[in-house]
């Protein structure tokens with residue numbers, strides 16, 4: 001694409017300003033400070049119970065997805081390679097494909113951020129970097145250092161993995177105490193686990209597994225799971241400090257990352273929904289909103305099933321509730337800005353992509369972006385009665401087992 005003759009777009013100017021203003025590695029990076037909490041753990045629990053009670057997934061019309069084949073459709077895609085053994089030439093190909101197709105970003109690990117920034121100079125494609133990938137159990141300081149290094153290297157978006165284990169543990173649990181007390185041990189254990197899980201990664205397909213079940217049902221409906229069955233009939237029980245998760249620890253981590261990486265850096269929180277119940281997904285969404293994250297994202301693609309339709313619907317409903325309900329109108333005191341939802345993990349086809357967009361996701365994280373675009377072109381050409389163009393090389397190839 002020839003960008004030399006066209007005036008820069010607003011987003012190109014924003015990216016250029018960001019790249020000029022970002023800190024220089026090793027020279028301007030000051031101390032990292034943790035944010036203090038806004039509420040006690042009990043107070044968080046009360047607010048979160050309210051969100052769990054109020055969020056409703058309605059049997060509603062589909063959301064309007066960008067037209068297949070339009071630039072807006074391509075811009076929903078974060079073109080992703082996160083496998084540990086990715087090579088520099090694969091990353092270069094990823095960048096050139098993203099430019100050609102008009103994707104929103106390339107999503108890579110920290111070691112490739114600088115390379116992608118160089119590759120994508122002058123293009124509207126931004127670089128997204130994962131943080132705490134893929135377990136999310138690294139200690140907060142290590143995530144902060146990673147986030148800072150990514151932004152300093154030119155990442156415009158950060159996809160941060162939630163420490164989802166905290167949500168499934170009680171504040172007083174032994175494992176949680178050990179993790180907090182000894183983050184370095186936990187970190188190295190995480191690294192070896194990352195390697196193991198990466199090797200064992202089985203590339204789940206979206207929507208092929210049973211959605212997580214929760215205490216949610218539509219009013220007057222007897223459904224107990226599935227796409228439209230996530231309205232809470234009863235909030236979680238009255239919080240008691242000893243049996244609630246350490247919400248404060250999660251908020252503190254997220255707020256510290258936000259404080260270190262202010263807007264225009266886009267922050268996405270990867271929930272790893274396959275590991276969470278609907279109530280826990282809502283708790284995570286609540287804390288992400290409170291910490292001013294821009295997106296909640298379903299999955300890493302490396303742990304359990306990928307994005308499910310039910311999870312996306314619940315997350316979209318959560319972002320709508322959290323954007324409108326404030327302390328003043330009887331809702332949780334979070335904020336008014338609406339988060340967006342990114343569906344990721346196992347989004348392999350045009351049908352998968354459309355399903356997620358029609359459920360209200362506005363971004364897709366996928367290593368199958370080229371395939372999805374090729375399918376889009378075929379659909380368009382068939383619709384217009386033209387002969388489909390010949391199959392071009394696809395970077396994403398399931399048979400190689402690569403991400």
Ligand SMILES: O=C[C@H](O)COP(=O)(O)O
Nearest residue numbers: 300301345346365366367
């Ligand atoms: O965040 C993105 C995911 O890792 C991509 O997963 P995927 O390779 O299943 O498309």
